[in-house]
Amino acid sequence: MTESTYRIQGATGEWEVVIGLEVHAQVTSQAKLFSGAATAFGAEPNTQVSLIDAAMPGMLPVPNKECIRQAVRTGMAIEAQINKWSRFDRKNYFYADLPQGYQISQLYHPLVGEGAIEVTLDEKDPDSPTKRIGIERIHVEQDAGKLMHDQHPTRSYVDLNRSGVALMEIVSRPDMRSPAEAGAYVKKLRSILRYVGSCDGNMEEGSMRADVNVSVRKPGEPFGTRTETKNVNSVRFVMAVVEIEARRQVDVIEDGGKVVQETRLYDPDRNETRSMRSKEDAHDYRYFPDPDLLPLELDDAFLEECRASLPELPDAKRKRYEGELGLTAYAAAVLTAEAETARWYEALLDACGDAGMAKAASNWLISDLFGALNRLGKDIDDSPVSPRQGAELLKLVADGTLSGSLAKQVFEIMLETGDDPAKIVEEKGLKQTSDTGAIEEVIAKVLADNADKVEQYKGGKEALFGFFVGQTMKAMAGKANPQVVNELLRKALS
């Protein structure tokens, strides 16, 4: 573990920030936590609401096994203790988006206990420090509905589509000490969730959001009073909240005030946090075990199935890419950061059919494909070029059919047309030539046209070799095999 050196400069000296995050992650599942209603994002209001979600009289919750399974798999992915006996509690409060008048959650006996994840502050830098962030627990709970205040001049409307959707609340230890660490934690957590497939990690759509707990202290002193900024919905905002909230708290203390334990809201437009409610008017949630539900008891067969269904996780994958495939730490980190990238890379390598091409494939994906996708504003999942096509292109380079520069041309055409590289090479005549006779003819002409340079070269100015290569390639419109050109030129000049 490395000590963070992030400090806030105050009038009275340096301050350290202490951060804990509660991440709410929507469980990927066709149905809600306790009802059969669908969970698709963006549906018309109140079209995904069962009698249970609307809390009609006499309706009862029945746990959705898939939601439990996803939370258990997530727990296993963070190497956490899985509690074979857990229980649902009711959190009681009145609000119009909460039809039951209580949220079914887990306070006393959560499904997942103590775990941890390892974060790298700068994933692109192989020498960047790593840090273990403790996770206190993961519990499963229902989401609430949504209030809409902009539909009518004097009334509010309620959309219950989200009501009852399964959430995992992933509670970290107060182990983070800088905005960068908080950002890296959220990114890494999102990456793991997406690998596991238990949450799509889509922060824009609200499937993942964080409550950011921040306090400040003089280094070495006990924890200060914390504030909790609710529902922060991007990595960038999480980092911003830490920064401005820590600054605000330092200013409050240094101005002789006290930090109040309270709930705050982040306003991204003004980049400030605002008080929502203080501890004094906090709810008394009257938690108690939900009498409609039996304790959740997991058997070994279920746990084994959960474990067996876990994919290779990012840390393990990264190490394997470095160790077995011989990729650089940088490349391994980039390729494994997102499940989709790793999946694409592995499909590409499969299609190549030769582990020896791992590096070439990695280089091409990171520079050429990522470059192109960036330019086109597309995700890797919407890539116009498939892994199979990418592999074909790489094979054409490996077997000498295409030079590097020809391959780039072919790739551009692939992006435009979606055609297979072999077809493009055929149609556009972009095939690289290794025909020694043709190359020798061109070389002879280049040398004849540049007799003065030949003299200089032979006189010791060996740097001119590149000039001859360039001229030859230019005369052959780039289609000559550069290796063959090199060989023949050397021979001709010797």
Next chain:
Amino acid sequence: MAELTDLGIAAIRDGVRDGEFSAREVAQAFIDRVAAAKALNAFLVETPDHALKAADAADAARASGDLKPMSGVPIGMKDLFCTEGVPTTAASGILAGFTPTYESTVSANLWAAGAGMLGKLNLDQFAMGSSNETSAFGNVISPWRRNDGGNAALAPGGSSGGSSSAISARLCPAATGTDTGGSIRQPAAFVGISGIKPTYGRCSRWGVVAFASSLDQAGAMAHDVTDCAIMLGAMAGFDPKDSTSLDLPVPDWAGSLSGSLKGKTVGIPKEYRVDGMPAEIEMLWEQGIAWLKDAGAEVVEVSLPHTRYALPAYYIIAPAEASSNLARYDGVRYGLRDLPDGAGLQDMYAATRAAGFGPEVKRRIMIGTYVLSAGFYDAYYNQAQKVRALIARDFEAAWERCDLLLTPTAPSAAFALGEKQADPLAMYLNDVFTVPASLAGLPAMSVPGGLDAQGLPLGLQIIGKPLDEQGVLDAGLAIEQRAGFSARPEQWW
């Protein structure tokens, strides 16, 4: 021939099967009798069409030889069960105008077994009460009168007071009840009928308006033990929509019914001899012991040492759960909404709930909110849960010495309406004998044993081991056969 409305489930079933009368004739006879009994205020909604439709189906089924266990039997449905297309209020103003789009599992099971519905029965509001005086739609009146020549209106018991009154007055041959702390057994005892609460989890709670989820259990109320067995068999069964439902087959209770208790040991819990219990109830209890011995049972005294803590624990746990279960009645989605001019959300909640809930419901919501609140949770709710575990352990220890327990059902006969209303604690004491079995989730039933000096029925309670409804029903039958209880209220309404 006796009046059709004097018949119970088995007699109606057999008569329809044998062609003595049609199911339609039966249904019509009860429909007419219900319509003429408004003075009892037992029915909140009458549904003659539902009863007639089921009757016609039964008559058609008879023609094709396809009769079901309750074909042609019109019953009453406690208005705590949601019934599709029929208003369901739990006798509360807050659900005024609410008509479910769904059918509770228990009522659906009964319709599938061939039964029809005469109507929805009045009850204590949200099943909170022991006298049926907390209904938003008026008290239910017992058909019974004291033999002192006075005509004080008596309580039919509660919360299933509409059910008990209607059966006793022969407005229906049987009715559903629900029992959270005695709400089937005590009213059955007050009007001289039989009623059984099965093991917690036997009957699905899906579609039953919740009072206290860990205690609520539906059951059958009828004239005799056989009818209770038939009806409970039709109601019970595993329901995947209720997580607390028992995934077990339903035994053929009616088919296996036997009044012989040879080889059975009946325990008499000494802690149930409470101070101030009327001598008549003591005597009836002794009589019950004699009857069970006569049926072949061995009788032993047992101890249930934590009995005295049962009532206080119950009146913490049940209100705690109720305070949360009733939070959904907020005026937002259905039922009553009181939205004063310019009101915000909190004002709407306050106004709606103030107007919609009756005083007893409010009292229990407040008690429940208090016992769950920060700083009091451990002292009340948690402590009550520990007591509950000890009570269950008491019963487990008793089962090592006996198979069944015999106790009085209630510490008194029916009281007059208004008599105990001023003192909620006196009212809660009615449940003193019924609450322990509820806390332990055990099957228990009340059967009529005799009349007191005022001519009012008294009941005996049999409590069984988990899942041993058969043992409970058999002992009930043994008492029924020996008690020969045939008293019925004179018709004054």
